Amino acid sequence: xNNKIKIFHHDRIFTLLLIxxxxxxxxxxxxxxxTPGTGELATATYPRxxxxxxxxxxxxxxxxxxxxxxxxxxFPIKGLLSILLIAVYIYLLDKVGYFLLTPxxxxxxxxxAGYRQYLAIAISVIFVTAVxxxxxxxxxxxxxxxxxxxx
Amino acid sequence: MLLKKMxxxxxxxxSALTITPAxxxxxxxxxxxxxxSSPGSGHDLMARYIAKLGEKYIGQPIVVVNKKGGKGKVxxxxxxxxxxxxxxxxxxxxxMTKRLKPTGGSIAIDSFKYISRxxxxxxxxxxxxxxxxxxxxxxxTYAKNNPNKIKVGGYSTQSVDEGLVHDIEKIxxxxxxxxxxxxxxxxxxxxxxxxxxxxxxxxxxxxxxxxAGKLKALAVTTEDRFSPFxxxxxxxxxxxxxxxxxxxxxxxxKDVPDEAIKKLDNMIQKVLEEPEFKKFxxxxxxxxxxxxxxxxxxxxxxxTKK
Amino acid sequence: MIDNxxxxxxxxxxxxxxxxxxxxxLIGIICGVLPGLxxxxxxxxxxxFTFGMDPVVSIVLLVSVYLAGEYGGSITAIAxxxxxxxxAAATMLDGYELTKQGKPGLALTTxxxxxSIGGMIGAIILFCFSEPLANVALSFGAPEYFALAVxxxxxxxxxxxxxxxxxxxxxxxxxxxKTIGLDPFSGEERFTFGVPKLMDGLGFIxxxxxxxxxxxxxxxxxxxxxxxxxxxxxxxxxxxxxxxxMWKVYLHSSILGSIIGVLPGxxxxxxxxxxxxxxxxxxxxxxxxxxxxxxxxxxxxxGNNAVVGGSLVPxxxxxxxxxGTAAVLIGALMLHDIQPGPLLFQTNGxxxxxxxxxxxxxxxxxxxxxxxxxxxxxxxxxxxxxxxLPVIASISVVGSYSxxxxxxxxxxxxxxxxxxYLLKKFHYPVSPIxxxxxxxxxxxxxxxxxxxxxxxxxxxxxxxxISAVLLLFAVLSLLSPVxxxxxxKVKS
Numbered sequence: 001x002n003n004k005i006k007i008f009h010h011d012r013i014f015t016l017l018l019i020x021x022x023x024x025x026x027x028x029x030x031x032x033x034x035t036p037g038t039g040e041l042a043t044a045t046y047p048r049x050x051x052x053x054x055x056x057x058x059x060x061x062x063x064x065x066x067x068x069x070x071x072x073x074x075f076p077i078k079g080l081l082s083i084l085l086i087a088v089y090i091y092l093l094d095k096v097g098y099f100l101l102t103p104x105x106x107x108x109x110x111x112x113a114g115y116r117q118y119l120a121i122a123i124s125v126i127f128v129t130a131v132x133x134x135x136x137x138x139x140x141x142x143x144x145x146x147x148x149x150x151x
Numbered sequence: 152m153l154l155k156k157m158x159x160x161x162x163x164x165x166s167a168l169t170i171t172p173a174x175x176x177x178x179x180x181x182x183x184x185x186x187x188s189s190p191g192s193g194h195d196l197m198a199r200y201i202a203k204l205g206e207k208y209i210g211q212p213i214v215v216v217n218k219k220g221g222k223g224k225v226x227x228x229x230x231x232x233x234x235x236x237x238x239x240x241x242x243x244x245x246x247m248t249k250r251l252k253p254t255g256g257s258i259a260i261d262s263f264k265y266i267s268r269x270x271x272x273x274x275x276x277x278x279x280x281x282x283x284x285x286x287x288x289x290x291x292t293y294a295k296n297n298p299n300k301i302k303v304g305g306y307s308t309q310s311v312d313e314g315l316v317h318d319i320e321k322i323x324x325x326x327x328x329x330x331x332x333x334x335x336x337x338x339x340x341x342x343x344x345x346x347x348x349x350x351x352x353x354x355x356x357x358x359x360x361x362x363a364g365k366l367k368a369l370a371v372t373t374e375d376r377f378s379p380f381x382x383x384x385x386x387x388x389x390x391x392x393x394x395x396x397x398x399x400x401x402x403x404x405k406d407v408p409d410e411a412i413k414k415l416d417n418m419i420q421k422v423l424e425e426p427e428f429k430k431f432x433x434x435x436x437x438x439x440x441x442x443x444x445x446x447x448x449x450x451x452x453x454x455t456k457k
Numbered sequence: 458m459i460d461n462x463x464x465x466x467x468x469x470x471x472x473x474x475x476x477x478x479x480x481x482x483l484i485g486i487i488c489g490v491l492p493g494l495x496x497x498x499x500x501x502x503x504x505x506f507t508f509g510m511d512p513v514v515s516i517v518l519l520v521s522v523y524l525a526g527e528y529g530g531s532i533t534a535i536a537x538x539x540x541x542x543x544x545a546a547a548t549m550l551d552g553y554e555l556t557k558q559g560k561p562g563l564a565l566t567t568x569x570x571x572x573s574i575g576g577m578i579g580a581i582i583l584f585c586f587s588e589p590l591a592n593v594a595l596s597f598g599a600p601e602y603f604a605l606a607v608x609x610x611x612x613x614x615x616x617x618x619x620x621x622x623x624x625x626x627x628x629x630x631x632x633x634x635k636t637i638g639l640d641p642f643s644g645e646e647r648f649t650f651g652v653p654k655l656m657d658g659l660g661f662i663x664x665x666x667x668x669x670x671x672x673x674x675x676x677x678x679x680x681x682x683x684x685x686x687x688x689x690x691x692x693x694x695x696x697x698x699x700x701x702x703m704w705k706v707y708l709h710s711s712i713l714g715s716i717i718g719v720l721p722g723x724x725x726x727x728x729x730x731x732x733x734x735x736x737x738x739x740x741x742x743x744x745x746x747x748x749x750x751x752x753x754x755x756x757x758x759x760g761n762n763a764v765v766g767g768s769l770v771p772x773x774x775x776x777x778x779x780x781g782t783a784a785v786l787i788g789a790l791m792l793h794d795i796q797p798g799p800l801l802f803q804t805n806g807x808x809x810x811x812x813x814x815x816x817x818x819x820x821x822x823x824x825x826x827x828x829x830x831x832x833x834x835x836x837x838x839x840x841x842x843x844x845x846l847p848v849i850a851s852i853s854v855v856g857s858y859s860x861x862x863x864x865x866x867x868x869x870x871x872x873x874x875x876x877x878y879l880l881k882k883f884h885y886p887v888s889p890i891x892x893x894x895x896x897x898x899x900x901x902x903x904x905x906x907x908x909x910x911x912x913x914x915x916x917x918x919x920x921x922x923i924s925a926v927l928l929l930f931a932v933l934s935l936l937s938p939v940x941x942x943x944x945x946k947v948k949s
Contacts, residue, residue, distance in 0.1 A: 014883045018626065025633070025648065032645055040909055043640040046901050047647060050636065054629035061622045069620075073882050079679030083875060086671070086850065090867050093854070102854075106847035109674070113681035115843030124844045132855050135491070142502075142859040143216075189501065196788060199505065219861055221653035222639070228653060302910055308644045330909050331642055333902065334784075336777050340721065343775070346598030347910065355791075359776040359798020434794040 009070040015062045019055055026051045078112045085109070098144040102129050177237055177411045181212045184401070185241035187226035189219050193355065193435055197270060197399055198242050204425045208418040223247035227258050235404040237411030240266065243402045246310050248451050260455055261405065264412050265447035267419045268400040270432060271440030272353045274315060274372040275380065279342050280365050287370050287389040290349070294325035304330045304338030305351035312351045315372065315395045322391050342366065353397065354380070354436035372396065377438060398440050400447060416444040462584075465810030468513055469818065477514045478815060481521025482822040486830070488522070489529015492666045493856020495542045496526030496725070497782035504789050512793035513808055517815035519789055523782050524765045524819050527725055528572040528827065531758055535564040536838045539670040539849060543661065544761040546669070546891045547729035550616075551746065551753030558749055561835050562694045567754045569827030570700050571707055575759030576820040578711035579718070579766025583773075584813045590719045590767070591774040597720055599906040600917050604927035605720070606900035609727050609892060611931040612734040617886045618938045627885050630876075631893025632900070634659055641902050642909075654865040661894055663857035663866040667873025668887055670853040674846050675878040681843065690839050692832060695751065706736050706752050707759045714760035718767020724780045725761040726895045730888075732760030734934070766816060772797050773809055 029051070032044045089105045106125045115121065136142045186198040195217065202213035218226040226241055233239040243263075253260045276287070284290045294301050305312030308331045316329045330347055332338045338350035339357050343365060350357070360366045368383045372395045376385060386393050401419060403412065422428050423441050432439055442450055469475065481503075488499035499522050507515030530542025535552035548568060555564040582590070597605070610628060617624020637648045638658030649655040710732040717728040736756035737746045746753045768779030769786075776798030778784035790797050795805055802809055838845070857870035880887055911917035919925045 011883055014879070015626075018630075022633075028648065032647060040642065040913075041905050043643045043645040043647065046905070047633065047636045050629055050632045054626065054633060057622055057625050057629065061626060064622075066620050066622070069884070071884075075882075076679050078681075079675050079878070082675055082678040083871075083878070086674075086854075086871060086874070090854065090864070090871055093858075093867065094864055098855070102851055106851055109678070109846045109850055110843040113678045113843040113846055115681075115841065117841075120841075120844060121847070124840075125847050128848050128851055132851060135487070136855055136859060143862060144855060144858065145864065192788060193791075196792060199508075203508075216862070218863075219657070220863070221656035224653035224656065225863070299912070308642055328909065328912070330906060332906075333641065337721075340595065340775070340777050341598060344595035344598055359796050359800060363799035365799065430794065431792075434796075435791055 009065075010073040011065055011069040011071075012062055014073075015058055015065075019058045019062070022051050022055050022058065026055070078114075082109060082112050085112070093145045097146050099129065099133065177408075177414060178209060178211045180238060181214055182209065182237070182415075183239045184213050184215050185226045185230055185239065186215055186217050187219060187223040187242065187244075187247065189217060193437075194242060194244065194399060196431070196435065200428055200431050201269070201401070201419060201422055204422045204428055205418045208421045209414065222250060224258065227262075231258065231262055231404050233404070235406030237403060237407045237415070240401055240403040240407075240415060242399060244399045245397050245454065246307070248455060249311060249314070250309060251455065253452065253455055260452055263402045264405050264407055264409075264444070265451055266401040266403055266412055266444050267416045268398050268440050268442035268447050268450065269419060269423065270399050270437045272355075272397040272399070272437050273377065274312070274351055274395060274397070275354055275357055275361075275383070276369045276372070276386075277339065277342060277350050277352055277357050277361065277366045278348060278369060279345060280367055282348065282367060284349075284369060285367060286384075287386065287391060290369060291323045291325055291391075294323070294327060298326040299328050301327050301349060302330055302347040303327045303349040303351065304332050304341050304347045306335045306338065307331050307333070311395065311397050315351060315393070318393050318395065319386070319391055322393060339366070358436050396440070400442075412444050461806065461810045462814075464807055465812075465814035468807045468811035469517055469814050471514075473511065473514045474517050474811075474815070475818070477510075477518035478521045478819050479822055481518040482525040482819055482826055485522040485525025485527075486529040486532070486823070486826065489526040489541045489545075490532050491856055492533065492539055492541050492670050492852055493662060493859050494526075495530070495662060496523050497780070497785060498662075498860070499523075499526045500782050500789075501785045504785060504792075507789060508792065512790075512795060513811045513815075515793065516786070516790060516808065516812055517819075519786055520765070520769075520812055520816055521819040521822070523786070524576050524762060524816065525823050526782075527761050527765060528569065528576075528758070528823055531568045531572065531754075532565065532830070532834055535568060535754070536561060536834050537845060537849065538673055540665065542725070542761075543665050543891060543895065544725035544729040544757065544764075546665070546726070546888055547733045547757035547761075548754055549669075550733065550888065551748070551750050554747065554749035555751075555754070556690075556838070559690050560693055560749070561690055561838060562692050562831060563751060564749075564754050565831045565834055566694050566828065567700065567703075567751050568758045569824060569831070571703075571710075571755035571758040572762040573820045573824035573827065574707045575711045575714060575762035576765060576823065577817060578708065578759070579715045579763035580813055580816040580820065581766075582712070582715040582763070583766040583769050583816070584810075587770045587774050590716070590770045593716065594719050594721060594771040594775065594777070594779070596923060598921070599903040599910055600921045600924040601927070602720075602722060602899055603903040603907055604918065604924035604931070605723065605727075606896040606903065608927045608931040608934075609731060609896045610900070611934045612730050613889045613892060614935045614938050615734055615737065616730075616888055616892075620884070620886070621938065623885045624889050627880065627887070628889040628893045631890035632897045634664075634890075635894055635897030636901070641898075642905055652865065654863060658898075659869050659894075660857070660860055660866045662860045663870040664873045664894060665891060666853045666857050667870040667875075668877040668890060670849050670856075671870060671874030672877025672881060672887075674850050674853070675874060676881050677842060677846060690835055692835055694831070699751065703752060703755050706755045709739070710736060710756045710759035711763040714763030715767035715770075717760075718764035718779050719770045721771060721777055721779050722899060724768070724895075725764045726891065728760045728764045729757035730892055732756045738934075762820075769812065769816075773801055773812070774799060776801075 029044045029047050103125050110121045184198050186195050188194040198215045202215050218229050230241045251260050278284050335356045339352050341347045342350040370386045371380050371383050374394050488494040500519050530545035531548040534540040534545035534549035538553040540546040540549050552564040613624045613628050639656045713732050714728040717723045733756050768783040771777045771779045772783045857866045860866050907917050
């Protein structure tokens with residue numbers, strides 16, 4: 001049991017994941033083709049060299065990790081939830097609009113972090129949204145996703 | 152009864168919707184001019200001058216919006232995805248249309264109506280002050296004896312610059328080593344630093360170094376000589392039968408009504424007459440290159456054919 | 458020379474010009490603080506405002522925005538570990554460490570002092586040595602830029618000296634991500650998955666925001682417990698003696714920064730990292746770097762502000778931009794019918810020297826407002842971390858969106874956020890990605906261009922002297938950590 005953990009510790013699994021992704025991309029390069037002129041490198045050569053070197057070093061890291069690399073890594077659920085929240089937020093951004101969606105999403109983030117001063121959160125969220133609106137929309141005239149509210 | 156009423160309401164609503172745009176005189180709200188390059192670039196400045204000076208002729212504000220990316224593809228697909236009512240138009244360039252197929256696919260030459268060509272930006276073929284070449288024929292003779300030895304820098308691949316170099320190669324039956332650069336000024340810098348032999352440049356990119364005597368111009372690529380390069384012969388004068396100019400213009404989606412196109416075209420024609428626009432052209436070393444909506448489309452189609 | 462100096466200062470000694478400097482510095486600091494708005498975006502955004510202004514006033518305004526924008530980025534880098542501009546990623550290495558130790562005042566003050574001194578030295582170099590430096594810009598061809606990129610990447614061996622393999626893994630991730638987009642030579646699409654937006658490659662600013670700002674939100678939520686409190690922050694400021702005795706650091710970094718600024722295509726980010734590395738190389742306190750060393754804050758800050766003066770050298774003397782921001786400045790100058798180039802000194806001397814004087818005064822204004830700002834920033838970051846999270850998150854989203862008015866960039870930002878989160882989890886250093894993203898394009902493009910020029914002959918990289926020397930330095934700095942380790946082992 002103890003031995004198994006040492007061979008496949010979290011760091012190694014992550015390295016394996018990186019190698020796997022790199023191999024997929026390496027395979028994808030094969031589909032790029034062109035005919036280079038004199039002294040010209042083909043389109044595929046440079047990415048191939050980079051990925052090849054990457055895979056080589058990643059294998060080195062897999063085989064000879066440094067002392068301390070084998071420490072276990074945990075993924076608390078709240079961190080993953082926050083990533084999901086932001087993903088949903090971006091997905092809805094164009095549809096719902098920045099100024100409606102932002103305060104809602106931002107209100108949830110401190111709650112995920114375990115902060116419970118609702119009034120303080122509300123004030124800071126409204127303040128931030130207002131300041132960003134002022135800077136981007138009014139001063140710099142940069143459009144932000146308006147969503148169904150229109151212009 | 153209720154159903155009848157509803158149908159009545161609906162038909163009224165539908166007819167109101169379809170009739171309104173035709174009845175109202177275009178334009179009745181601000182027009183968006185999409186620019187495919189970044190703020191502050193020469194292209195962007197042209198758009199901003201058209202927006203600023205055109206407002207009084209079209210009667211509505213014109214707002215410039217930058218949609219950068221994919222060599223213009225981002226801006227083009229954005230414009231094509233908007234309602235084709237003439238309120239979203241965009242700037243175009245020869246290098247952008249050069250990359251398009253004549254027809255088919257989601258974006259092609261025939262996806263657009265071409266409002267007007269606004270400016271033309273000719274090319275000047277330059278070498279360093281101490282270069283052994285002073286004319287195109289000297290360059291051609293050398294290249295004949297030394298194929299692929301002359302390094303010619305220009306802006307990007309599959310660009311108008313590269314097309315020009317290939318045309319010269321074909322006409323004179325020589326081989327040059329074309330080296331693409333990322334920006335238009337980079338080839339000029341490389342010539343100044345002695346890293347390459349020849350640069351293909353627009354006047355704005357080589358003017359100051361030329362005036363300071365650090366560059367020699369071998370040829371201009373226009374039909375006739377133009378100021379301030381009155382002493383520089385054209386390619387044609389040097390037995391290379393080629394005229395290549397870069398241009399910038401304005402286009403809209405192909406479904407935009409002709410009436411709107413006509414109005415926008417008229418506006419641009421008037422903007423080109425404005426002294427402030429002339430001053431802008433002069434200071435950025437570009438020539439006026441007006442071609443109206445009646446001929447612009449044909450012109451673009453012809454250029455992309457070959 | 459004195460005449461020119463007087464001409465310059467008298468040109469800007471008008472109320473509108475001085476007002477423009479103050480306004481420009483304030484706008485620049487604010488834009489620098491916001492991670493989406495780098496100095497070059499800030500300047501580009503200001504250009505339309507200058508349409509109707511007097512040429513001197515408008516150019517002085519833009520230069521002030523540029524200068525202060527480069528400084529502003531370091532504030533957030535130090536205060537919350539989120540670089541506001543790419544160059545500040547180097548400042549963060551030691552600056553944020555000091556904040557974590559409860560001493561943000563030390564880092565913030567050092568940063569503003571070093572920035573302003575760097576800016577001034579840059580301005581002086583611009584004034585005195587623009588002619589010879591212009592030749593430096595011209596002497597860099599394709600092989601030289603390739604060598605510079607290799608030299609820059611070699612810094613990773615010192616940035617990630619405690620775990621080299623991981624450092625290089627991260628570097629190659631960055632170099633690979635940089636290949637996404639259109640091939641610069643054949644025009645083929647690489648890994649774009651049919652998204653037109655990706656043809657130009659991944660946005661650098663969204664990537665930066667994701668890696669630092671967004672990732673820090675995720676990790677903070679991860680680590681947060683109901684009990685976690687903000688670190689107790691002191692208002693302690695560095696002693697004047699402490700600041701003065703770093704004069705060598707300022708001078709060294711400013712000179713390096715100006716020279717790197719002169720090279721078109723290099724820029725503030727590269728300058729920051731190179732300055733950090735070089736100062737570390739010659740420092741007596743090598744082991745303190747990365748653990749909250751004031752020199753580690755001063756070096757990149759002096760460097761990236763000196764870039765401003767440097768990048769104006771080729772702009773004014775050759776009419777070519779030394780940086781992306783300088784390219785925007787050229788557009789702005791031409792709007793006012795001023796042709797930047799060799800003749801500018803004769804035709805528009807007042808503007809050339811006005812820019813120099815303006816830059817100098819802007820440094821003073823930046824010093825003034827920067828110092829006033831220090832206690833304010835400390836106050837802001839004393840707020841509970843949980844309340845800062847929504848601030849960072851929303852700025853990340855708006856910042857990456859406004860970069861190009863595109864939602865694709867926001868997705869790019871989130872992807873980099875995820876990448877940054879994972880890298881931090883598995884104890885990988887993050888800054889090598891920034892370096893790789895900045896240098897990757899220069900590396901590939903100039904490697905391939907060199908080979909086109911030499912018709913496939915690899916010896917071009919060693920027969921060009923500048924390139925050969927830079928490559929030699931790169932090899933040395935790659936090997937030095939290994940050699941030092943060996944040496945230490947032998948000694949013990």
